[in-house]
Structures are given as structure tokens and as C-alpha cells.
Amino acid sequence: MKSFCFVVSIILIWSLRSIKCSIPGPAVKASKGEVWPKPQQQNVSDKYFVFRPRNFEFEIAKGSSNCGFIQNALNRYFKILQENQVILDKQTKHRGIYKYKKSWVQDDDYQGYIDCLTVNLTGGCDNNLYPDIDMDEKYKLWVTPDRTELQATSIWGILRGLETFSQLVYLGDDGLTLRINATVIKDYPRYKHRGLLIDTSRHFIPMDKIYLTLDALAYNKMNVLHWHIVDDQSFPYFSEKFPELSEQGAYNKYTKVYMPEDIENVIEYARIRGIRVLPEFDTPGHTSSWGLSHPEILTPCEVYNTYGPMDPSKNATFELLQEFFGEVRQVFKDDFVHLGGDEVDFICWQADNNISNFMKKQNLTTYKDLESFYIQKVVNMVENLQFKSIVWEEVFSNGVKLPNETLVHVWKGGWTSTMKSVTEAGKFGLLSACWYLDDIGAEWNQYYMCDPTDFDGTQEQQELVLGGEACMWGEMVNEYNIISRVWPRASATAEKLWSAKADGYDLDEPSRRIEEHACRLNRRGIVAQPPNGPGYCD
Ligand SMILES: *[C@@H]1O[C@H](CO)[C@@H](O)[C@H](O)[C@H]1NC(C)=O
Ligand SMILES: *[C@@H]1O[C@H](CO)[C@@H](O)[C@H](O)[C@H]1NC(C)=O
Ligand SMILES: *[C@@H]1O[C@H](CO)[C@@H](O)[C@H](O)[C@H]1NC(C)=O
Ligand SMILES: *[C@@H]1O[C@H](CO)[C@@H](O)[C@H](O)[C@H]1NC(C)=O
Ligand SMILES: *[C@@H]1O[C@H](CO)[C@@H](O)[C@H](O)[C@H]1NC(C)=O
Numbered sequence: 223m224k225s226f227c228f229v230v231s232i233i234l235i236w237s238l239r240s241i242k243c244s245i246p247g248p249a250v251k252a253s254k255g256e257v258w259p260k261p262q263q264q265n266v267s268d269k270y271f272v273f274r275p276r277n278f279e280f281e282i283a284k285g286s287s288n289c290g291f292i293q294n295a296l297n298r299y300f301k302i303l304q305e306n307q308v309i310l311d312k313q314t315k316h317r318g319i320y321k322y323k324k325s326w327v328q329d330d331d332y333q334g335y336i337d338c339l340t341v342n343l344t345g346g347c348d349n350n351l352y353p354d355i356d357m358d359e360k361y362k363l364w365v366t367p368d369r370t371e372l373q374a375t376s377i378w379g380i381l382r383g384l385e386t387f388s389q390l391v392y393l394g395d396d397g398l399t400l401r402i403n404a405t406v407i408k409d410y411p412r413y414k415h416r417g418l419l420i421d422t423s424r425h426f427i428p429m430d431k432i433y434l435t436l437d438a439l440a441y442n443k444m445n446v447l448h449w450h451i452v453d454d455q456s457f458p459y460f461s462e463k464f465p466e467l468s469e470q471g472a473y474n475k476y477t478k479v480y481m482p483e484d485i486e487n488v489i490e491y492a493r494i495r496g497i498r499v500l501p502e503f504d505t506p507g508h509t510s511s512w513g514l515s516h517p518e519i520l521t522p523c524e525v526y527n528t529y530g531p532m533d534p535s536k537n538a539t540f541e542l543l544q545e546f547f548g549e550v551r552q553v554f555k556d557d558f559v560h561l562g563g564d565e566v567d568f569i570c571w572q573a574d575n576n577i578s579n580f581m582k583k584q585n586l587t588t589y590k591d592l593e594s595f596y597i598q599k600v601v602n603m604v605e606n607l608q609f610k611s612i613v614w615e616e617v618f619s620n621g622v623k624l625p626n627e628t629l630v631h632v633w634k635g636g637w638t639s640t641m642k643s644v645t646e647a648g649k650f651g652l653l654s655a656c657w658y659l660d661d662i663g664a665e666w667n668q669y670y671m672c673d674p675t676d677f678d679g680t681q682e683q684q685e686l687v688l689g690g691e692a693c694m695w696g697e698m699v700n701e702y703n704i705i706s707r708v709w710p711r712a713s714a715t716a717e718k719l720w721s722a723k724a725d726g727y728d729l730d731e732p733s734r735r736i737e738e739h740a741c742r743l744n745r746r747g748i749v750a751q752p753p754n755g756p757g758y759c760d
């Protein structure tokens with residue numbers, strides 16, 4: 223068997239080499255000045271303006287709203303735009319060495335300089351606005367001879383439009399000018415919820431990498447950081463009410479914890495980029511780390527010689543959770559909390575006499591009923607705390623009665639039939655099943671081949687899908703590889719959730735754009751891996 227595999231891999235390597243290496247040049251030629259995710263509507267011409275970073279400035283339109291929120295965003299994008307000067311300077315320096323032509327020639331397409339973008343916020347500007355699922359992200363952008371304006375009714379639209387504007391700049395073929403083609407863009411997202419899940423339990427992810435992740439989310443117009451903060455392996459969330467949870471449950475109680483000010487900083491860093499921070503406290507399974515300080519709330523489990531899921535037969539369980547989620551409500555600002563509910567192992571419940579007695583008393587006949595009993599209590603608990611909830615698909619599949627506004631997060635194989643049942647039941651759905659970044663064999667193009675409408679459902683059912691998330695579970699991911707493993711693969715998800723549904727699955731056009739986008743991410747300090755094979759960045 224071994225030698226067979228060896229022969230097969232030799233053949234594979236040989237054939238890959240013979241195909242790829244015989245063609246000189248990059249596998250995919252990057253686009254120039256094209257936007258990722260693709261705008262809903264864009265007209266571009268061959269006419270171009272020359273962009274001079276040193277001369278450029280933003281201007282607030284007369285009559286536009288203005289506040290610190292806008293100024294902060296303009297400062298960030300001003301810096302990003304200035305960094306283009308570095309590219310230009312490098313080019314010019316090398317030209318000096320090689321004695322190439324040093325000045326550029328205006329051709330027929332040249333329309334003049336673009337030294338200003340007018341920013342026009344027609345709605346209000348509130349410095350403390352927190353993004354929500356109904357946030358208005360639409361914007362219009364004109365770069366034409368008589369109008370260079372970004373217009374939006376909300377601050378969120380201005381943020382998305384600034385991102386787009388920053389992506390229009392490219393290095394002209396002459397290597398001497400930065401350019402923006404004349405264009406008119408009308409843009410808005412296809413789905414409301416466009417997220418990335420990170421898992422800080424399997425490996426602790428330090429703050430700087432979370433900030434970088436938020437930067438990258440903004441560069442991809444994603445609007446949710448789903449923070450799967452604790453799990454079986456470790457409990458890095460520092461709770462003011464229950465400090466013992468992280469004292470005993472974190473990998474290191476001093477260095478591998480998120481203190482309240484860390485969390486506040488993450489939320490603020492995300493907020494000003496138009497990103498919601500959605501916390502997940504997964505129960506009743508995936509809770510071993512809670513048991514290091516609070517074994518009384520878990521089910522003792524001789525079968526595994528450890529503790530099983532939370533014990534729904536004990537008041538102590540719900541009393542602790544009530545206090546705990548009360549604190550979570552104060553700490554996180556989002557309207558939603560993710561309650562998990564996945565992969566509950568019934569074996570430990572089955573082996574426990576007290577639980578059997580409890581079930582008899584409560585008239586619960588199956589373990590699914592017991593799970594329902596538990597989840598319903600927790601859902602009601604967080605509802606009373608003014609949280610809406612999101613649950614993994616098992617909660618729905620096991621027949622738990624859920625409030626209308628609870629979102630069902632579909633993650634397992636065979637997702638098309640699950641999404642069909644979820645929406646048939648009138649429930650909102652979120653899709654992650656085809657966007658598991660853990661699958662290291664999958665490149666962006668595989669994720670790109672999945673569309674949230676790929677299930678059999680009526681128009682009304684399709685509309686119940688509110689979006690989805692790329693998931694980066696943490697077993698094999700730590701601070702050193704999280705950024706390069708996620709990007710630009712999650713960019714595929716970002717585009718499927720923002721851009722208009724593509725006719726068919728042509729990969730040529732997005733391949734060129736993602737090639738450019740990955741280079742753009744690299745320039746901005748995101749160590750995205752190459753998306754398409756051999757190539758280079760300017
Ligand atoms: C921008 O204009 C140039 C010619 O000036 C053209 O070659 C290029 O295709 C245009 N880019 C886009 C995105 O249309
Ligand atoms: C800003 O937008 C409003 C509303 O569309 C428009 O009436 C106004 O002319 C715009 N201002 C500028 C300076 O473009
Ligand atoms: C693009 O051009 C078409 C045809 O002129 C026009 O109908 C459409 O509104 C334009 N789109 C944008 C975003 O300007
Ligand atoms: C648990 O709570 C229920 C309802 O509040 C109450 O009736 C019961 O006595 C409590 N049990 C214990 C052991 O505290
Ligand atoms: C069942 O409950 C009793 C009384 O609370 C307790 O002493 C006993 O340890 C429990 N048994 C198990 C298996 O948890």
C-alpha cells in the first residue's frame with residue numbers, strides 16, 4: 223500500500239509539474255483597481271484619473287453630517303491611501319537604478335488628477351452608534367470628471383464606500399502613476415449577516431491578532447466577528463462575577479485570558495469598523511472547562527471518567543447561568559448571543575440516576591426532550607435579558623421549540639435539506655456548512671462554489687436566510703497561522719454574502735480579482751496566502 227501511494231504521488235507531482243511549470247508567468251494575472259467583494263452595480267470606463275497620495279484629501283460635503291466617527295474613518299483610510307506612495311516610490315527608485323524613463327506621458331484616456339473625494343453623509347452621525355443586523359450599508363460612489371463623491375445615508379455606508387474607494391487605486395502599466403478609472407458604483411450587501419467565527423478556546427488568540435482579523439473583516443466588508451470564546455479545552459473569558467472560571471479554566475490565568483478591558487477594546491475596535499461582536503457561550507455540551515471551578519453544574523460521568531454536559535436537573539446550573547448571562551449582557555453590546563447547543567453527548571445523561579428521576583418528574587421521555595427542556599430555559603433566560611439568540615442546527619433538528627427571532631446556524635453536511643426544513647418551519651437561517659476553513663485542502667474557489675440559495679425552497683424561504691459565516695475552528699490554529707489560514711479563503715465567503723448572485727460559477731473573473739485582493743491585503747499587513755498558485759505582487 224505504501225509503495226502504491228508513493229508511486230501515485232510521484233505521478234501526481236510529475237503531472238502537476240508538467241502542467242504548471244511549462245507555462246511562464248503567474249498562474250492568474252491580477253486585476254488592477256477592481257473591488258472585492260464585487261459591487262452590486264458598477265460602470266467603469268477606460269478613462270482614468272491620476273491619484274497623487276501627497277495631494278489627496280477628503281472633504282466633507284456642505285450639508286453633510288459629520289462627527290468623530292466619520293473623522294476617525296477618514297483618518298484610517300487616509301493612511302491606507304497614503305501607503306500607495308510607498309509602492310510608487312519603490313518603482314521610481316528602481317527606475318533610477320535602471321535608467322528607464324522617469325516621467326509619464328498623458329494619453330487620450332487621461333482625465334486629470336483626483337485630489338479630493340467629497341464625503342456626503344445624508345443621515346445622522348452618532349458617535350456611539352453600534353452596528354446591528356439591520357444596519358444600512360448601502361452607498362453610492364462617483365468618480366467622474368464632474369463629480370467625485372461618496373454618498374450614503376448612514377455611517378455604515380460611508381465605511382463600506384471608503385473601503386471601495388481605497389480599492390480602486392492601482393499602479394498604471396507605466397509604473398509611474400497611481401490611477402483610478404472613471405466609475406460609478408451603486409452598492410449594497412446581498413445578506414445582512416456576514417461573519418467569521420474564531421475559536422479562542424482551543425488556542426488562545428492574542429489581542430493583536432484579533433485586531434488584525436477585524437481589519438481584514440473590514441477590508442472584506444464583513445460585519446460580524448463570531449467569537450467562540452470558551453469551550454471544553456479552556457476558558458479564557460474573565461468573568462467579574464465568577465473569576466474562578468478563568469482562574470481554573472484558562473490555559474494560563476494571567477496571560478491566556480481576555481480581561482473586561484480587552485473585550486471592551488475588541489468591541490470598540492470592531493464597532494468603528496462597522497463590525498458586530500457576537501459572543502458565543504456554548505452549552506450544555508462543550509463545557510468541560512467550566513467544570514474545573516464549577517463541577518456542580520456538570521453531569522458526573524463515570525463512562526468517560528470525567529464530567530459530561532451541564533446538568534439540567536439541578537437548579538444550581540440555571541442559577542449560575544442566570545448570573546453569568548446577566549453579566550454577558552452588560553459586557554457585550556450586540557443584540558444577539560450565540561448559545562451553541564451543538565454536539566450534546568447523551569451518554570452521560572443516560573448514565574445518571576438523578577437525571578433519570580428528574581426526567582420522570584418532568585414527564586420528559588427522551589434525551590432530546592431533556593435537551594429541549596434545557597435549551598428552552600436558557601433561551602428564555604437570555605430573552606429576559608433582552609438578548610436574541612442564535613443556536614447551532616442540532617437544537618432545531620432535535621425539535622426544541624424556539625422563539626421566532628432565534629437564528630438557526632446550519633453547519634453540518636447535507637445542509638441543503640437542513641436549510642429547507644429550517645426555513646419551512648419559518649425560522650431564520652445562517653449558513654456555515656460549506657465555509658469551514660478547517661478543511662485545509664480547500665482553497666477559496668471551493669468556498670466560492672457554494673451559494674446560500676443552493677437549497678430547494680420558495681422565495682419566502684430563501685429570504686429567511688440572513689447570511690452566514692466562515693468558520694475557523696481553533697484546534698490546529700494559533701496566533702502564528704490564523705491570519706494566513708483564514709485569508710484570503712474567507713474572502714470567498716465575504717463575496718458570496720455581499721455581491722449579487724453570480725450567473726453560474728465562472729471562476730476566471732473572480733480569480734483575477736482575488737489575486738489582486740490578496741496582494742492588497744498583504745500590503746495592508748494581513749499575511750494572506752497566495753490564492754491561485756504561482757504569481758507575484760507589485
Ligand atoms: C481602466 O482603464 C484602462 C485604460 O486606461 C483599462 O485598460 C482597464 O481595463 C480599466 N480597468 C477597468 C477595471 O475597467
Ligand atoms: C449630498 O447629498 C444630498 C442628497 O442626495 C444632495 O442633495 C447634495 O447635493 C449632496 N452634496 C454634495 C456636495 O454633493
Ligand atoms: C450603468 O450604466 C447603465 C447604462 O447606461 C445605467 O442604466 C446604470 O444605471 C449605470 N449604473 C450605475 C451604477 O451608474
Ligand atoms: C429548584 O427550583 C424549583 C423551582 O424554582 C423549586 O421548586 C425547587 O424546590 C428547587 N429545588 C432545589 C433543590 O432548590
Ligand atoms: C444524586 O443526588 C444526590 C443528592 O443530591 C447526590 O448525593 C448524589 O451524589 C447524586 N448522584 C449523582 C450520580 O450525581
Ligand SMILES: *[C@@H]1O[C@H](CO)[C@@H](O)[C@H](O)[C@H]1NC(C)=O
Nearest residue numbers: 580581582583584585586595
Ligand atoms: C406530568 O404529568 C402528570 C400527569 O399527566 C401531571 O400531573 C404533572 O403535572 C406533570 N408534571 C410536569 C412537570 O409537567
Ligand SMILES: *[C@@H]1O[C@H](CO)[C@@H](O)[C@H](O)[C@H]1NC(C)=O
Nearest residue numbers: 625626627645646647648649
Ligand atoms: C412567528 O412565526 C409565525 C410563523 O411563521 C408567524 O405567523 C408569526 O407572525 C411570527 N411572529 C412574529 C412576532 O414575528
